[in-house]
Amino acid sequence: MPTIGAVGFPASAAREHDLELARRAANGERSAQRELFLEQRANVHRALFRILGSNRELEDLLQDAFIEIYRALPSFRGDSTLGRWCQTIAVRVAYLAISRRKPPAVDLALVEELVASDIDVRRHALLREATRRLYAALDRVEPKQRIAFALAVIDGKSLAEVAEITDSTVFAVKTRVWRARRDLMKRASKDTVLAAYLDELQGGES
Amino acid sequence: MTDHERLGPPPVEPMSDVAWSRVERGLWARMDAAEATASGAHAGPPSRRWWIVAAPLVAAAAVAAIVLGTRTTTQEIAVTDEPARVVSGSAPSSVSFGDSHVELDANTALVMDHEHGHPIVLLERGAAWFSVAPRKQRPEFIVRAGDATVRVVGTRFRVARSDERIVVDVERGLVDVQFRGSMAAVGASQRWSSEAPATISTIAGTPPAVGPVASAEAPAEPPAESSVEPSTETKTTSGPARTAPEPRPIAKHAPKLEAKAEPKLDAKAEPKLDAKAESNPRGIPATGIDTDRAEYERLATLEPNDPAVALTGYLALARGTSRWADLALYAAARLAADRHDRRAETLLGIYLQRFPDGANAADARQLLARLKSARP
Numbered sequence: 001m002p003t004i005g006a007v008g009f010p011a012s013a014a015r016e017h018d019l020e021l022a023r024r025a026a027n028g029e030r031s032a033q034r035e036l037f038l039e040q041r042a043n044v045h046r047a048l049f050r051i052l053g054s055n056r057e058l059e060d061l062l063q064d065a066f067i068e069i070y071r072a073l074p075s076f077r078g079d080s081t082l083g084r085w086c087q088t089i090a091v092r093v094a095y096l097a098i099s100r101r102k103p104p105a106v107d108l109a110l111v112e113e114l115v116a117s118d119i120d121v122r123r124h125a126l127l128r129e130a131t132r133r134l135y136a137a138l139d140r141v142e143p144k145q146r147i148a149f150a151l152a153v154i155d156g157k158s159l160a161e162v163a164e165i166t167d168s169t170v171f172a173v174k175t176r177v178w179r180a181r182r183d184l185m186k187r188a189s190k191d192t193v194l195a196a197y198l199d200e201l202q203g204g205e206s
Numbered sequence: 207m208t209d210h211e212r213l214g215p216p217p218v219e220p221m222s223d224v225a226w227s228r229v230e231r232g233l234w235a236r237m238d239a240a241e242a243t244a245s246g247a248h249a250g251p252p253s254r255r256w257w258i259v260a261a262p263l264v265a266a267a268a269v270a271a272i273v274l275g276t277r278t279t280t281q282e283i284a285v286t287d288e289p290a291r292v293v294s295g296s297a298p299s300s301v302s303f304g305d306s307h308v309e310l311d312a313n314t315a316l317v318m319d320h321e322h323g324h325p326i327v328l329l330e331r332g333a334a335w336f337s338v339a340p341r342k343q344r345p346e347f348i349v350r351a352g353d354a355t356v357r358v359v360g361t362r363f364r365v366a367r368s369d370e371r372i373v374v375d376v377e378r379g380l381v382d383v384q385f386r387g388s389m390a391a392v393g394a395s396q397r398w399s400s401e402a403p404a405t406i407s408t409i410a411g412t413p414p415a416v417g418p419v420a421s422a423e424a425p426a427e428p429p430a431e432s433s434v435e436p437s438t439e440t441k442t443t444s445g446p447a448r449t450a451p452e453p454r455p456i457a458k459h460a461p462k463l464e465a466k467a468e469p470k471l472d473a474k475a476e477p478k479l480d481a482k483a484e485s486n487p488r489g490i491p492a493t494g495i496d497t498d499r500a501e502y503e504r505l506a507t508l509e510p511n512d513p514a515v516a517l518t519g520y521l522a523l524a525r526g527t528s529r530w531a532d533l534a535l536y537a538a539a540r541l542a543a544d545r546h547d548r549r550a551e552t553l554l555g556i557y558l559q560r561f562p563d564g565a566n567a568a569d570a571r572q573l574l575a576r577l578k579s580a581r582p
Contacts, residue, residue, distance in 0.1 A: 033237065037230065049218045059225060060293050060315065063233045070237065123213065124580055125546055131216035154215055200212055 018082035026073035037066055040086045044069075047090035047165075051150040052097060053135030065093040080164065087165050091147055098143040130197035137187045137194060141180050148173050149180035153201050222569045232291045239299060291317045294332070303327065306347055309335040311366075324348050333366030338379075354385045354400060363392075372400040375409055498523060498530035505534070509541065517541045532557075536566035543573055551577050 021039075024032030044065050048058060068089050076085055134154075138146050144166075151162045152173065159177070163170045181202065188195040221229075292301055294310040301308040303318050304325050310316065314332025318325070322345070327336070329351035338347045338358050349356040351367040354374070361379020365372065374383050378394045388403045397407045501523055509516040520541065523534035539553035554574040561567060 030234075030237075034230075037233065041226065041229075045221060046218050053216070054219055058221075059229050059232070062229045063236060063293060064295070066233050067236055067240070127213040127216070130213055134216065156215065197213060201215065 014081065015078045019076070019078045022073050022076040022078075022082060025070060026076075033070060036069070036082070040069070040083060041066075043083045044086055044090040046155075047087045047151075048094050050155040051091065051094040051147050053131070053138070057097065061093055061097055064097075065090045068093060084165065088167065091151075091165055095143050095147060098146060126193070130193055133191060133194040134184075134197060134201075137184050137191075138180075140187065141183050145176040145180035145183065148176035149184070152177050153181070220569070220572060222566060224565055228291055232293055235290050235292050290319075291315065305339040307337040309337075321348070326350065329365055329367050331367055333364060333373075335362065335364045335377075337362045352400065354383055356381050356383050358382075370400070374398045498526060498528040502530045502534055502537075505537070509537075513541055513545055517545070517547075532561045532564045533566070535560065536564070536570055539570065540573065543577060 021032055021036055025036045041062070045058075045062060048061050048065065052058070052061070065086075069086055072089060076082065080088075138150065141149065147166060148162055151157045151165060152159060157165070159170045159173045162168075162173045162177075166173065181198070184198055185195070188198055292299065292310065293315040294312055296312055298312050299310045299314075301310065301318065306325065308316070308318075308327060311333040314334055315330040316332075316334060317328040317330065319328065320326065324345040324347070326348040327334075327350070329349060336347070336349060336358075338361055347358050349358075349365050351365050351372045352370045354365075354372040356363070356365060356374055358379065358381045361381055362377040363379070363381055364375040364377070366375075367373075372385070374381065374392055375397050376392045376394055380391060380393050383390045383392055383398050383403075385400055385403045390398050390403060390406060392398045392406055395409050397409050399405075399407075501519065505516045505519040505523070508519070517538055520534040520538035524531050524538055526534075535553065535557045539550055539557055541547075542550035542553055551574060554570050554577070557564065557570045558567060558574070564570070
């Protein structure tokens with residue numbers, strides 16, 4: 001997938017490619033729509049997965065995201081890469097999905113812990129368990145804060161990138177991440193696995 | 207958590223090729239529908255405050271659907287013989303399926319397929335009206351929803367599903383419903399519900415929704431059962447019945463399932479399992495009772511609650527010669543990996559030996575590489 005600054009693919013050529021592909025797809029050219037789908041599906045999937053975690057709605061949401069992308073293509077001006085632009089729409093779709101959801105009534109303290117002996121197996125098990133707890137806790141975080149936290153802390157994007165994707169300001173993103181973290185830490189006060197994982201994630205935060 | 211126990215960020219689980227093709231199919235079906243009905247109305251440029259704009263847009267779309275009086279015809283999807291998954295959004299849709307017509311309520315998902323020549327609709331969630339032209343000498347129309355199977359030779363009826371609760375309303379004609387061993391003939395203006403499968407009630411007015419239709423908890427993976435034999439009469443089938451994750455050819459023979467100890471997993475024992483599998487190439491529809499498929503779907507349903515039994519079942523199914531052996535073997539390997547069972551790598555190795563071009567070969571390679579890289 002061509003991206004601005006990619007080696008051997010000048011930014012201007014990438015932009016031309018994006019604009020041309022967007023134009024053809026917006027005109028209803030199915031081959032271009034498919035090309036766009038194949039180019040961007042991993043990108044859109046990653047954005048949705050980072051925000052929502054593993055969930056059974058993902059396939060439907062991917063469809064929703066691409067429907068929205070095709071619908072909005074006439075407005076693509078090439079100000080950002082097509083990939084970043086698609087991520088912005090994926091984030092909107094994720095936001096709507098979160099807003100529709102009811103928070104699950106699972107007490108994290110009651111969630112069974114996995115037991116394993118081998119170090120790597122144990123690490124793998126811990127990662128799965130920590131991830132599950134993290135997303136369970138995120139289900140209770142306000143959607144905009146959740147999105148900011150997921151993109152900045154979990155996905156490792158810079159605050160500026162997150163601001164661009166969410167059509168927001170760096171200051172607003174920073175505030176949301178901080179609030180999400182505070183909320184999560186509060187929820188993790190009785191959950192050592194989650195607390196440790198949050199510590200680790202925040203240590204690597206950009 | 208000490209330094210040497212650093213876990214890293216949560217992994218982004220890759221989607222299988224099968225899942226991607228399911229997404230793509232549904233996407234094009236929706237795009238076709240939009241192109242057929244929309245008059246070129248596109249959303250405006252992305253707003254700087256999209257979260258303020260997004261909700262009104264959705265509401266406006268819903269209002270537009272109501273104003274236009276398109277309760278069941280907001281989308282018109284032409285369906286070919288190719289299996290297709292159709293998902294309606296916040297507005298109802300309609301689908302032409304051969305000479306039958308399916309009107310989806312909002313937030314409904316279904317898969318349209320053919321099985322032994324029968325048009326078959328697998329209702330994953332939500333509700334839909336089915337207007338089925340008289341079948342005469344043609345194979346009957348089948349709708350599966352949860353554990354209920356509805357077969358019909360020509361009528362108009364509605365099937366609604368919310369998780370495992372199913373309601374069948376018949377406007378005209380007669381359908382037979384089989385549900386967990388019980389059978390019921392439902393006639394015009396009558397209703398059958400999975401909550402009282404032995405009771406047929408009379409419809410007083412407009413059929414209500416079945417609870418929170420299209421809830422987020424609605425099962426997305428669709429086990430299916432296919433004990434369907436061609437007939438021109440209205441009759442029923444039994445067994446677990448939800449939608450298939452991906453339309454696949456039907457197996458001819460089902461392996462004997464072993465209820466004893468877990469099958470041995472050594473590579474030496476495995477080759478004997480697949481000698482016939484190679485002679486059963488993909489893409490050729492088989493006939494006969496498809497117990498393999500039913501068993502696979504049963505195990506998929508069982509997996510979350512009893513993974514150990516599901517794993518044993520998958521392994522037993524993997525010994526068979528049907529195409530479901532491919533899926534079952536990969537499912538066993540994946541489940542073993544999920545359970546940190548050391549046999550996962552062996553199973554994946556066997557899978558790639560048996561099905562180097564299998565539906566899950568790419569995923570198997572990826573999973574195997576991940577497991578190997580995680581080894582000390």
